[in-house]
Amino acid sequence: MSFTFDARRRATLTAVVDTFVASVPRDDDPTGFWAVKGSDLQVDAAVEQYLLEHLPEEELESLGQLLDTAALVGMKNQPQAIREAILANLGGIAPEAGLAVASLCQLSTMIAYGVMDDQGRNPLWAGVGYPGPVSAPPATPKTITTIAPTAGETLSADVVIVGSGSGGGVAAAMLSQAGKNVIVVEGGSYRNEADFVQNELFAYQTLFLRGGFFPSADGNVMLAAGGTVGGGSTVNWSNSLKTPDVVRKEWADAGLEDALGPEFDEHLAQVFARMGCNQDVALQNAQHERLAEELRAWATRTARWIST
Ligand SMILES: Cc1cc2nc3c(=O)[nH]c(=O)nc-3n(C[C@H](O)[C@H](O)[C@H](O)COP(=O)(O)OP(=O)(O)OC[C@H]3O[C@@H](n4cnc5c(N)ncnc54)[C@H](O)[C@@H]3O)c2cc1C
Numbered sequence: 628m629s630f631t632f633d634a635r636r637r638a639t640l641t642a643v644v645d646t647f648v649a650s651v652p653r654d655d656d657p658t659g660f661w662a663v664k665g666s667d668l669q670v671d672a673a674v675e676q677y678l679l680e681h682l683p684e685e686e687l688e689s690l691g692q693l694l695d696t697a698a699l700v701g702m703k704n705q706p707q708a709i710r711e712a713i714l715a716n717l718g719g720i721a722p723e724a725g726l727a728v729a730s731l732c733q734l735s736t737m738i739a740y741g742v743m744d745d746q747g748r749n750p751l752w753a754g755v756g757y758p759g760p761v762s763a764p765p766a767t768p769k770t771i772t773t774i775a776p777t778a779g780e781t782l783s784a785d786v787v788i789v790g791s792g793s794g795g796g797v798a799a800a801m802l803s804q805a806g807k808n809v810i811v812v813e814g815g816s817y818r819n820e821a822d823f824v825q826n827e828l829f830a831y832q833t834l835f836l837r838g839g840f841f842p843s844a845d846g847n848v849m850l851a852a853g854g855t856v857g858g859g860s861t862v863n864w865s866n867s868l869k870t871p872d873v874v875r876k877e878w879a880d881a882g883l884e885d886a887l888g889p890e891f892d893e894h895l896a897q898v899f900a901r902m903g904c905n906q907d908v909a910l911q912n913a914q915h916e917r918l919a920e921e922l923r924a925w926a927t928r929t930a931r932w933i934s935t
Contacts, residue, residue: 630687660754741828760825792858815855
């Protein structure tokens with residue numbers, strides 16, 4: 628039997644979404660940020676579509692059972708505080724249920740802040756001071772020739788590398804420079820600057836593995852990885868730190884030859900030179916500035932505490 632969202636499940640999903648992206652009455656709400664709830668932005672419909680497209684049938688059935696249980700206790704007719712308690716209790720039933728509730732929360736908020744209307748705007752952005760896309764993508768031509776082999780077609784190479792990320796991409800370049808005929812097999816699509824439309828949801832769907840953040844098997848950690856040509860190097864933040872000595876030592880202890888030697892330093896220097904790494908653009912955003920301030924204050928407090 629294939630899974631469906633019937634009217635009851637759909638109404639319960641809407642109540643779940645509106646619990647995570649809740650309308651909060653406030654007098655000081657000049658942009659309407661607090662008043663907007665998820666279903667006002669059609670987040671419930673988008674979550675439903677995402678679940679149907681990404682979850683295997685078995686997981687959809689489990690989710691259906693979770694929604695049915697929430698419906699039994701009248702989730703959709705309860706006030707915010709009770710709905711929050713219902714979700715907390717449902718999440719505590721079993722690790723899988725906790726994971727489902729956490730994933731629904733994450734999906735609801737991600738879509739709420741990422742979704743755009745016909746004018747390319749989102750009513751929540753003004754409240755958080757986000758201007759939205761500020762420019763059209765540049766018309767940068769694509770420089771890599773990709774091929775999509777047809778069924779039965781045979782390709783030959785000296786080396787086949789699976790994955791075009793930071794590891795695979797560098798290995799392919801080195802082998803190619805050494806005269807090898809290299810094929811790089813990449814599961815994601817090829818996109819470059821011309822495709823970067825400054826829309827977070829679109830970026831997750833087109834550039835990230837599994838369409839964005841996803842939980843580890845035990846649900847304890849959320850993971851993010853690139854799923855496009857270039858892998859993580861296409862989507863990462865380019866913070867470039869030389870591999871710390873403690874990590875190199877760990878690798879050496881695990882049997883990696885040369886991890887502690889000068890050759891390794893030479894490799895790092897080459898990568899830094901190729902990427903043009905420097906400290907000139909290390910401006911911190913407001914969040915990082917607050918974090919740094921608080922850490923400095925904490926360090927001062929701790930130092931005083933240690934000295935007394
Ligand atoms: C959002 C984000 C921000 C980050 N910021 C930083 C940062 O600032 N500084 C930093 O040093 N690191 C950062 N990282 C981490 C860094 O990008 C990764 O550690 C690095 O890219 C890992 O390289 P990799 O080659 O192991 O894998 P990846 O770069 O993830 O490449 C794997 C590639 O293999 C492809 N693939 C997987 N399975 C298959 C298959 N079966 N068939 C075909 N193709 C397949 C994937 O689509 C992907 O393109 C960030 C990562 C993310 C996701």
